[in-house]
Amino acid sequence: MNRLIELVGEMQYDVCVLTGDYRGRTFGPFQLALDGVARLGAHLKQPIYAVLGNHDTIQMVPGLEAIGIRVLLNECETIVRKDERIFLAGIDDAHFFRVDNIEKAALSIPRGEFSILLSHTPEVYRQAAHANFDLMLSGHTHGGQICLPGSIPIKLEAVLPRRMGAGPWQYGYMTGYTSVGAGSSVVPVRLNCPPEVTLHHLRRA
Template identity: 70%
Template sequence: MEPSQPSVVSLLEKRLGRLHARQRLGIEADHEAQIFGQGLNFFHIENWYSVHSLIRGVFKLSGLYWRGVKNAADVRVNETDLVFASLPRAFEGFTLLHISDLHVDMNNAAMQRLAELLPSLAYDACVLTGDFRGATFGPFDAALEGMAKICALLRAPTYGVLGNHDTIRMVPALEDLGIRMLLNECVPISRGDEQIYLAGIDDAHFYRVDSIEKAASAIPPDSFTIMLSHTPEIYRHAAHAGFDLLLSGHTHGGQICLPGSVPITLDSMLPRRFGAGLWNYHQMTGYTSVGVGSSVVPIRLNCPPEITLHHLHSAHADINKGDREYAA
């Protein structure tokens, strides 16, 4: 059951500060009043719900719909090995489980597959890069119920950021489930007497309430830093702020792609090479997850859903990474 409005406002003001809470809640209220979005997102297809049935109809007529539905449930585990000169030696082999774009309340088959995969995975921390619910407005009870089932299968610690589908009203409940939400904030992660820093920003794609400066303000100079952002569109700002690794999602890798995983659209203002998988920008490594769930219609073509295990390595360590090596 969703908390009452006064309770949520009070909790969020205490958690985030009055300005951030009021700003985000006000922007969300404007969005729900207009439905179709604002600015660059005007008549955004995710918000134009009358078109969704038309899209489903087109794919059913094409004969691709049911194949796409089957593909959307075929969640895969991908792995990367990321090598950094600045990674503290104590963090050699530190593994992050990266999950993005769950849309838990509209992807039952994908969630069932994810539930099968999670118990067997070994990792040191889990990061969730947003879009927990399917809709962009309205009730979120079903999304929280779905997240409760997923969180019960995750090992602590778990960190997350909000996506453009998520309301900030979900934050207290998500944190009650054990997810440390990062909203323009950072946390240190320690091993022995060494630390790395994990920062996360509020949604930069639709609500535009992100602040990398605020998120990074408490990070000591020359620290190894990881940025969580729902969208990779902030890659320039993150790189020039000195982050070593940017983990994001949002694009779904296109979700419906041409053969060869060529996306028809990425719904993002960024180079296509940043739309899925590993990439580099200046001294920063990035990874854009294609996500677990699906948006608009529950189908995928030439773009299988994924979760990813990122194995971090020090450039000074003597390791054998096999075929998965990707030097940062």
């Protein structure tokens, strides 16, 4: 966490998004995880948007929002700059809890407007493309975490094509990016799959 704080402190960006899994376990106490996110949040620039992952509980939402993180639970926010706008939607966990509702999240987005979907898992890429999202940002896979040389994942823990397990990908007219994340899962080890914090630049086509 200390290294992550060092990295993000100097970054320049307009919006920060977090795609879930703020704690290691999928059950039990979560205050230590919230304390860690609060330490990180003190070094992040506003606005900060987030979705929950399969390791998170809905009970964490008040704590996350108390430290300035807007959690999107099948909701959409509009980011406005002068006379231009981007619609940013986020869905609840679709992998474990299966409480995602893309249709509800996209309901307020006018057709033809640029839209981004935050989803902890990229497994819902088909539904996201069908809902006309332009960009989908996800995590969950850890890129496999333990990979063969060339960052080839042995196992992804997600039902989707391997090409969507890490980095940029395309599905129809929708662009996607699956972050390998900044941490680890189950064991504190990464092999041929270094952690990342991703800085995306959006430019008019």
